[in-house]
Amino acid sequence: MSFPDQPSVLTPSQARALFRTGVSPATTSGWCRGYAQANLLVVPKDLAFDALLFAHRNPAPCPLLDVTDPGDPHPRAVAPEADLRTELPAYRIYENGVLTGEVGDALELWRPDLVAFLFGCSFSFEAALAAAGVPVRHIGQGRNVSMYVTDRPCEPAGRLSGPLVVSMRPIPEAMVPTAIEVSGRHPEMHGPPVHVGDPAEIGIQDLDRPDFGDAVEFAPGDVPVFWACGVTPQAVVMASKPEFAITHSPGRMFIADVSDAP
Numbered sequence: 001m002s003f004p005d006q007p008s009v010l011t012p013s014q015a016r017a018l019f020r021t022g023v024s025p026a027t028t029s030g031w032c033r034g035y036a037q038a039n040l041l042v043v044p045k046d047l048a049f050d051a052l053l054f055a056h057r058n059p060a061p062c063p064l065l066d067v068t069d070p071g072d073p074h075p076r077a078v079a080p081e082a083d084l085r086t087e088l089p090a091y092r093i094y095e096n097g098v099l100t101g102e103v104g105d106a107l108e109l110w111r112p113d114l115v116a117f118l119f120g121c122s123f124s125f126e127a128a129l130a131a132a133g134v135p136v137r138h139i140g141q142g143r144n145v146s147m148y149v150t151d152r153p154c155e156p157a158g159r160l161s162g163p164l165v166v167s168m169r170p171i172p173e174a175m176v177p178t179a180i181e182v183s184g185r186h187p188e189m190h191g192p193p194v195h196v197g198d199p200a201e202i203g204i205q206d207l208d209r210p211d212f213g214d215a216v217e218f219a220p221g222d223v224p225v226f227w228a229c230g231v232t233p234q235a236v237v238m239a240s241k242p243e244f245a246i247t248h249s250p251g252r253m254f255i256a257d258v259s260d261a262p
Contacts, residue, residue, distance in 0.1 A: 007031040012079065012255040016087035022104060024089040027144040027213075027251040029123045029136075036078070036189070036260045037253040038065050038118040039230030040088060041237075042106070042246035045070045048115040050158030054236070055117065057155040061164055061232035063120040063188045065256065071112040078256035084116050090249035092234065097241030106246050114246070119230040120189040121253050122167055124260040125182060132182050137170045138216045144251035145169065147212035147231050151203025152194075154232060162239030165232040166194060168207065170222035179225055185262040195226040202226065212250035 055062040066077040073084045086105045093101045152164040184192035237245045
């Protein structure tokens with residue numbers, strides 16, 4: 001199946017059908033306008049309570065949209081007909097905290113003890129930013145959003161601990177208050193920024209070298225604006241080293257059937 005000319009007008013089920021057949025865009029930013037996108041974390045049942053507690057203690061990077069029963073690949077709250085094993089563009093596999101591969105589906109890796117968590121994604125408020133006149137530079141440049149590991153620790157929970165990851169968007173300085181207001185209406189999608197301005201203040205040394213995603217070009221007058229990011233669980237997996245985890249590939253999200261409206 002070919003890559004769509006206008007992914008923004010697809011329904012979530014149409015997009016997921018494309019992903020199921022092997023279509024794998026570099027990013028889902030801008031896809032399925034009007035619908036929520038989500039980060040994925042899948043862990044064994046014996047780690048699921050720690051993951052749930054971690055999300056409760058860290059709602060900015062991990063705003064919980066859905067959690068499945070053990071072994072159940074269907075996110076019944078946000079897309080009951082979807083299959084989390086096959087309907088994302090790409091999956092990352094972690095073993096003992098080490099990224100061991102990226103695959104097109106997780107069918108052969110799925111186990112009866114696995115519990116899936118879906119966390120809101122800031123891609124879900126980008127249409128609202130654009131509607132308010134705030135430019136979304138990475139979409140205009142055809143790139144993935146920039147993501148960085150910070151020096152800010154998350155609140156630990158059980159066996160899980162690690163640093164906050166943020167996404168960054170260059171915003172015209174005069175429009176930063178608008179970006180804060182618009183994103184602040186979406187606490188289920190990370191809410192308002194956690195930092196504006198000097199990246200060194202949160203431990204980021206070089207904006208041209210993101211830890212995940214692509215570097216994004218600034219226009220004159222832009223300042224960097226940072227939001228808590230749902231790739232945080234991947235940094236936590238790398239730091240905490242559980243025996244097994246599956247995640248989405250950064251910037252290539254699960255697209256849910258629920259609205260992105262606040």
